[in-house]
Amino acid sequence: MSAPHQGAPGAADDVTPTPSGTWTGSGGYADPIWETVDDYLAIRLLNGDDVLDDAVADSAAAGLPPIQVSPLQGKFLHLLAQLSGAREILEIGTLGGYSTIWLARAVPAGGRVVSLELLPEHAEVARANIARAGLSERVRVLVGPALGTLPTLRDLGYGPFDLVFIDADKGNNPYYLRWAIDLARSGTVVVVDNVVRHGSIADPDNGADDVRGTQEMFNLAAQIDGFDATVLQTVGVKGYDGFLIGRVR
Ligand code: SAH
Ligand code: DHB
Numbered sequence: 001m002s003a004p005h006q007g008a009p010g011a012a013d014d015v016t017p018t019p020s021g022t023w024t025g026s027g028g029y030a031d032p033i034w035e036t037v038d039d040y041l042a043i044r045l046l047n048g049d050d051v052l053d054d055a056v057a058d059s060a061a062a063g064l065p066p067i068q069v070s071p072l073q074g075k076f077l078h079l080l081a082q083l084s085g086a087r088e089i090l091e092i093g094t095l096g097g098y099s100t101i102w103l104a105r106a107v108p109a110g111g112r113v114v115s116l117e118l119l120p121e122h123a124e125v126a127r128a129n130i131a132r133a134g135l136s137e138r139v140r141v142l143v144g145p146a147l148g149t150l151p152t153l154r155d156l157g158y159g160p161f162d163l164v165f166i167d168a169d170k171g172n173n174p175y176y177l178r179w180a181i182d183l184a185r186s187g188t189v190v191v192v193d194n195v196v197r198h199g200s201i202a203d204p205d206n207g208a209d210d211v212r213g214t215q216e217m218f219n220l221a222a223q224i225d226g227f228d229a230t231v232l233q234t235v236g237v238k239g240y241d242g243f244l245i246g247r248v249r
């Protein structure tokens with residue numbers, strides 16, 4: 001039997017009522033109230049920001065999938081970086097540089113962000129968005145599969161990182177968590193996006209590569225001595241998902 005999570009429309013054994021709202025893809029069904037509340041909060045807590053709006057618009061115009069963190073989530077990453085006093089940040093999964101800009105704005109003068117992106121066409125859009133944000137000095141986007149780039153970072157003079165944001169191909173999440181810890185110091189903050197996926201994470205029979213990768217990441221996190229983590233489940237414009245937030249002891 002499938003776990004009683006929402007989603008999986010049409011599954012033969014799906015006895016959950018179909019919720020109202022719109023299908024968001026990986027975020028599952030989004031209840032309209034989640035979007036209404038996100039809008040309510042964004043109006044009050046976020047400043048209008050042409051640079052970020054343009055980054056989203058140009059990413060969409062270039063055909064990138066609209067899967068960047070939401071504005072409120074971007075600010076969450078920004079605040080986490082500031083709260084932890086991060087000066088050197090690693091991001092895995094750049095897309096159009098939206099989360100990169102939020103993170104790079106949080107580091108003090110002399111700080112830096114290195115962001116790893118598989119696709120040159122995504123990196124190109126990201127670099128343009130980062131340049132418009134005036135952040136090119138402190139951000140490097142490195143192109144290629146992250147599992148190829150990660151082993152080169154130390155030789156390039158990066159690390160230990162103060163904060164690592166993992167948001168790429170979820171099937172590799174266990175490897176990314178390993179690398180995050182390898183490139184960390186005591187106190188490094190590790191954040192992983194999309195760890196709930198409208199509840200599919202709790203379904204042992206799900207079988208999808210991204211879900212399996214994140215499940216294996218949790219199994220690994222449980223085994224690693226010296227890594228303390230929790231998950232905040234989230235709802236909003238991206239549907240129902242969650243962030244892992246961890247600290248290297
Ligand atoms: N962090 C971004 C969203 C990233 S979307 C934001 O919130 O704004 C995930 C990105 O990971 C995509 O651009 C995808 O091309 C990239 N990606 C997928 N597989 C990858 C890999 N093996 N190595 C590096 N990046 C990868
Ligand atoms: C997808 C990837 C993400 O990182 C995200 O936040 C939402 C969706 C995706 O691949 O569908």
Ligand code: MG
Nearest residue numbers: 067167193194
């Ligand atoms: Mg994500």
